[in-house]
Amino acid sequence: MSGCVIHTTLVAFGxxxxxxxxxxxxxxxxxxxxxxxxxxxxxxxxxxxxxNTNRQTESxxxxxxxKQGFIMNVINPKVSIFFMAFFPAFLFSETLSLVxxxxxxxxxxxxxxxxxxxxxxxxxxxxxxxxxxNNRFGVVLKWAQITVFLGIAILILIxx
Numbered sequence: 001m002s003g004c005v006i007h008t009t010l011v012a013f014g015x016x017x018x019x020x021x022x023x024x025x026x027x028x029x030x031x032x033x034x035x036x037x038x039x040x041x042x043x044x045x046x047x048x049x050x051x052n053t054n055r056q057t058e059s060x061x062x063x064x065x066x067k068q069g070f071i072m073n074v075i076n077p078k079v080s081i082f083f084m085a086f087f088p089a090f091l092f093s094e095t096l097s098l099v100x101x102x103x104x105x106x107x108x109x110x111x112x113x114x115x116x117x118x119x120x121x122x123x124x125x126x127x128x129x130x131x132x133x134n135n136r137f138g139v140v141l142k143w144a145q146i147t148v149f150l151g152i153a154i155l156i157l158i159x160x
Contacts, residue, residue: 001110001117002066003073008106011083012099029077034153036075041149044142078156083109 060068073079087105091098131137 001073001114003070004079004106004110004113006074007080007083008103008109010080011087012102012106017084026077029075030156033075033077034156036072037149037153037156040072041146041153044145044149047142076156078159 083102083106087102090105091101092104093101131141
């Protein structure tokens with residue numbers, strides 16, 4: 001969600017309009033975003049870890065996980081474009097500055113997303129032991145992750 005602060009700022013100050021109108025810059029951002037998704041797909045493909053392994057695996061630090069999520073969000077230009085297309089429909093005041101309204105909408109979006117993602121994490125963690133006991137689930141999950149990352153990379157590249 002912290003990456004959304006960057007996108008909200010870009011929209012609030014009109015920089016996303018500049019990015020969208022600058023086709024070369026948008027293309028570079030799309031390549032970076034798609035490249036990162038392809039890197040993640042490759043990392044999952046090369047990984048020998050499956051969810052159903054019983055051995056101890058090295059876990060990433062909170063800082064490493066935060067950095068990975070932040071980078072994934074920030075280099076995805078679709079978030080700014082989505083905010084730019086979505087937020088103007090919900091501007092709510094004739095007297096408040098547009099910047100303040102965009103930040104308000106951005107933080108409402110982040111709060112709602114945080115609540116939804118927290119609920120998903122809570123329920124998914126309660127299912128972890130059940131899923132770990134299924135030998136085929138790890139393989140299915142690995143290929144599902146690869147497919148999702150590849151799909152996101154393709155969508156980033158083919159959409160305007």
